[in-house]
C-alpha cells in the first residue's frame with residue numbers, strides 16, 4: 001500500500017495550503033460572492049452549505065484527486081458489495097445492507113443478506129406491535145409502559161441518541177430508559193421509581209460478553225425477581241439483542257425472545273439493526289422503517305453521486321484538509337436542536353472508535369494525522385459556554401452546525417416577541433457568520449470603543465464551518481444524518497488508509513480491569529498489580545474502603 005503522504009496529490013495540497021493560509025474568508029467571498037450559492041450540495045433532504053470554508057473550487061478539485069488516488073471509488077464498491085474490508089477481523093462491513101429495501105438482493109458468502117435483514121425486521125415489528133398494543137404483558141398481566149435498554153457503546157449510544165431525537169414520535173404510552181455504565185449509580189438511578197410489573201428489559205450486546213452489560217443485566221434480573229417473587233417472570237420481562245445465541249441462552253434468556261444481527265455489522269454502526277429495538281417499541285415499526293429509508297437515501301447518494309457533489313465525500317475531505325494540512329485537532333458538532341443533545345456523544349464513538357488508529361490497514365505506521373476528535377453540545381447552550389474559544393481562541397476548530405427549518409412544536413411568549421424556533425435558527429446563522437467574517441479592529445473602533453479595549457473585542461473570523469440545514473427532525477432525516485456521518489468516517493479512513501472497522505485499542509483495558517478486580521476485592525492484599533503506580537493506588541483504594 002502506497003503512503004498517501006508521498007503522492008503528488010498530497011504534495012499539491014500542501015502547496016495549495018501555503019497559498020490559502022494567507023487568505024481569509026472575507027477575501028474569498030469578496031472575490032467570489034457566488035460561492036455562497038455554488039458551494040452547496042443536497043443529499044436526500046439534507047442541504048449543506050460549505051461555502052464558509054478556507055477552500056476554493058481548486059481546493060475541492062485537489063481534494064477529490066486525493067480521494068481518487070486513495071482508491072475511494074473501488075473502496076465504496078467493495079463496502080457496498082460485501083467485500084471483507086475489515087481486514088484485521090476478516091469481516092465484511094455491511095451496515096448499508098441493514099437499510100436496503102426488501103426488493104433488493106445482496107448475496108454474500110452464499111446468503112441473501114437482505115432476506116435475513118428483513119426477516120429480523122419482521123420479527124422486531126411483530127414484537128414491537130405486541131408490546132405497543134398491550135398484547136405482550138408483563139408476568140402479572142399488566143401492559144408494558146417502560147423499556148430499559150441495557151447495553152454500552154454501540155449497543156447504547158445509538159438507541160439512546162435516537163430515542164431522545166425522536167421522542168416526539170413516541171405514540172404508544174411507552175417510554176425508554178438506557179443503562180450503560182458499570183457505575184452502580186446508573187442502574188440504581190434508572191430502576192428507581194420503576195414498576196417491575198410494567199418494565200421490559202432489552203439486553204443489547206453484540207457479543208453478549210461485555211462486563212458492563214452483563215453486570216447491569218444481572219442486577220436488573222435480581223431486582224425484578226425479588227420484587228415479583230418468581231424466576232419465571234424473567235421470560236416476560238427480558239429480551240435480548242445479540243449475535244451470540246449461545247451466550248444469550250446461558251444468561252437465561254429464551255432465544256425465542258432474542259433478536260439477531262450479524263458480525264458484518266460493527267457495534268457503532270448497529271443502531272439501525274435489532275440494536276434499535278427499544279426505539280422501535282417506542283415509536284413503532286412504521287417510523288423505524290422511515291428511519292431506515294432515510295439512511296438508504298443517503299447511502300444511495302453516497303454510492304452514486306460524483307465526488308464533487310457528494311456530501312459525505314466533501315465533508316470528509318474538508319475534514320482531512322483541516323486535520324492534515326492546517327493541523328486542526330478537533331471538530332465541533334453543534335446541533336441547534338435540543339433533541340439532538342446526544343448526537344455529539346454518538347458521533348464520538350462512531351468517528352473516534354473508527355478512525356483513532358495509528359497503523360494502516362496493512363500494518364504499517366500511518367504518517368498522516370488520523371482521527372478527528374469530535375465533540376459538541378447543542379446550540380444555543382454551547383454559545384454561553386465554549387464558543388468564546390471558537391471565536392477568539394488560538395486554535396482552529398472547524399465546526400458542523402446542524403439546524404432544522406421546522407420545529408416539532410413551536411412555542412412563544414405570546415407577547416409579540418418572535419417564536420422560539422426562529423430565535424434558535426437566528427442564533428445558528430449569527431454564529432456561522434461571526435465565525436467566518438469576524439469583526440475588525442477598525443469596525444470596533446468606529447463604534448467608539450476605547451483604544452485599549454479594541455484588541456479584546458476583535459473577532460478574527462476566518463473560522464470554517466459547515467451548515468447543514470434540514471426541513472425537520474423526523475425519523476427519516478435522523479437516518480439521513482447518521483448515514484452522512486457514517487460515510488464521512490469511511491471516506492476519511494480510506495484517505496488515511498486505515499481499517500475504520502476494528503477497535504483493538506479498547507481491549508487491553510478490559511483485560512486489565514478483569515485482572516485488577518481481585519486486587520481490589522480480595523480479603524488479603526495481593527501483589528498482583530501491573531505497575532508501581534497502580535499498586536500504590538490499589539493500596540490507597542483498599543485503605544479508603546477499609547480493606
Ligand code: F6P
Pocket residue numbers: 152153154155204205206207208209210213267268353503506
Ligand atoms: O469496547 C468497545 C466495544 O466493543 C464497542 O465497539 C461496542 O459497541 C461496545 O464495546 C459494546 O459491545 P457489545 O455490543 O458486544 O456489548
